[in-house]
Amino acid sequence: MFESAEIGRTVGKKEYEPRLERLRTDLLKAQHALALTRFRLLVLVGGVEGGGKTELARTLVDWMDARGLQVEAYGDSSDEEAERPEYWRYWRTLPASGRGAILVGTWYTRPIVARALKETGQGACDAALDRAIAFETMLTREGTVLVKLWLHLSRKEQKKRFKELEADPVTAWRVSKRDWEYARRYDRFRKVCARAIARTSTADAPWTVIEATDRRYRDLTAGETLLAALNDALARAKKPVPAPVPDRPKAPRVSVLTRLDLTRALDKRDYEKKLAKQEARVALLTRDLRRKRRALICGFEGVDAAGKGGAIRRLISAIDARNCRVMSVAAPTDEERAHPYLWRFWRQLPRLGHATIYDRTWYGRVLVERVEGFCAAADWRRAYNELDAFEEELSESGVIVCKFWLQISADEQLKRFKDRVQTPFKQYKITEEDWRNRGKWEAYQAAAVEMLDKTGTPYAPWTLVEAQDKHWARVKVLKTVADRLEKEL
């Protein structure tokens, strides 16, 4: 792996100047062209300590247009970061389309260090690397030019570099005790890194290992690698993208949805008693979230007028408003459009101790976006895995994920639509679009069935709610949340 990066390559000053001038001019041209496309640029700078990762990152920004390019170096997590899934900090700093970031110290740092110090086994390390691959694959599919640079130094060169840095008062602080400690384990790190690089060099996002001994060679090679990736993306950006086509699957005659017993109901007295009981349970249990270092996410899906809003209102009335947010998912903002589709949900993730309720969710990707043709078939097809990976991350970081599908019959929906038309303060809830969507009832049901089949997991199960009777539905939602909290806390 690293043998080719210990050859002693250098670039002389005479060769450097003209090559650099050409390179800078081309990089700037490419960067400005990229700004007009849907692509973002992400340069990962990894490698051994002393290889000059930060120095390289700043040099690249210096060569290019700093207005569209950000250096992100990740130190210790803040409390807010530590109280969310590990990747939250990367989502949080992800650049918008047309912009770029150079990341120093990324999602590779923790798995590699932990494995090198033998804090984790091979299995856990591989799982972490697989998560990195999945994340990167998603990023490239969502329009990211991903350039992964690995700066390498031989053991001898590393030691020499540390000593040089320590000799200069301006740079002495850059070499820490920990650096020397890791340097003593050079061979162990080398082995772990080699394996990690091999495993995560995918066709979409390969690593480029760069010999970092000579600064001029290092910087030029990095810049030229970056330029090639940009030009490649620009060539791809020129190819016309076929307009996505709506997908209108046929609903199966028998499914988990048709099997629901929609006659389930509660009379008013029964409802009030049961609702009060479940509200009390949710109220008590959610107060324990903080102490147990857990968070709660409830996502609601269902056809229009299925009663999502009403169920959500009963649920939140039991939760301390200071710890609870409701996110109503409507059209994305421009900034949201300029990021991968999951970004807007990552943005709203609750901290530990808190709850976020989503009125419509990330499943829009495989429901409305699929049926209406808002994204390509390839996009919604890959989404099942991405959504699952998202929920797995949530769950691992301590979030309790509850997902509800509220089901009513087509007739009941019609009745509720008519009621909305007739009640002045409900009229805003019913639009032309709702009537149009009714025409696609079957396609939406079919998409829902496929979604329910593919995305129910032990850590993020779906609860199907018979919602023909609102009383029944609300009590079932609250009871499910309470049961789940009880089990998890």
Next chain:
Amino acid sequence: MFESAEIGRTVGKKEYEPRLERLRTDLLKAQHALALTRFRLLVLVGGVEGGGKTELARTLVDWMDARGLQVEAYGDSSDEEAERPEYWRYWRTLPASGRGAILVGTWYTRPIVARALKETGQGACDAALDRAIAFETMLTREGTVLVKLWLHLSRKEQKKRFKELEADPVTAWRVSKRDWEYARRYDRFRKVCARAIARTSTADAPWTVIEATDRRYRDLTAGETLLAALNDALARAKKPVPAPVPDRPKAPRVSVLTRLDLTRALDKRDYEKKLAKQEARVALLTRDLRRKRRALICGFEGVDAAGKGGAIRRLISAIDARNCRVMSVAAPTDEERAHPYLWRFWRQLPRLGHATIYDRTWYGRVLVERVEGFCAAADWRRAYNELDAFEEELSESGVIVCKFWLQISADEQLKRFKDRVQTPFKQYKITEEDWRNRGKWEAYQAAAVEMLDKTGTPYAPWTLVEAQDKHWARVKVLKTVADRLEKEL
């Protein structure tokens, strides 16, 4: 103050239903109309404990369209919030134009509680309230419909309400020990609140005190107050806003800028020695920020080609990249445009221990926006105070604020422009606009002089940098930062 809210007003059920139906219909209509304007809606719900602030907030969202309206209730600060100015949490959750938020527990809570418990004196309390007024005035000037509702209960009614809540297992958790403790000091709180309400009932944003004993009366009164404010804003939104006019002030013949000695220079050897020395100081000192719980902000202004980028590069090369971000201020994103102009800077504020370097700053308001007519004269005129208030908040929360104005002569600028035209990788830096701005040299100088005169404060002083010689400028910037850090840490 509160006598009119202890009369025992109620609304009977028979009267309630039709009034509510009309109100809901009108509120929805107004909300949807507002969504098409540049206004955002902010409803502050304050008042005594037990008055039902959260309940009211959720009722209002229930009545209106939840997709454009968010309840924000503020509990204890997260660490990231605690490491930034107090108002950061409010900026962070400020809704965009066309949207709204109902805030429970706002910037009034801390000053009132601290004063009621006699933790602060009258002076500190008044200063905090004045800050609230300034913030609200800025919000209304920046297109905010601000509705301030104060829910009042008499001492007797409060006690009764607490007992009712405690009797019901679903709501018992809502009454805390602290609530009873505060209730015992009812008279003291009443006095402090009355003074706070009187002081902060401004013409732009008056308080409406609502008797909260009867829920129907409370909710209807709140809703009707809100509706009136919305309709008032909609009427204002209809009036045509005159297009802002560029302001091209004449430059004074003698000014702080003309008096700068632009012949100051350093030869290369001297430069390298001095630069290394100052870099080392900055490197060492910035490492202490974390331990001393301080943060650093450096803002750079100056005409085009004054050398801001070069000075910033030398500065950041001395700071640990993990703790340092550079924000290059270019055109705002759509989300930024949909917020008050300072929002984009609040977004990037460093946590304690960190540094943010702004390449162009919030002073754009009184420079480019003034000269080019991007905002109305009233807007940039009020900005001097707003910018000062912003920096005062930063400073009070532990941020060390350094501001630099880099000055070159018109001839030197021309020389640098020509050099940019001739160097391939510098060409992107020079645009038609730069040449146009050169034509307004005098106006920009005049605007700068006024800015420098009006916004230099002990906590956020301007440093004028003779930038004709790049060496001199860079060393002066670094030395200023180092001196300031040394003094403050």
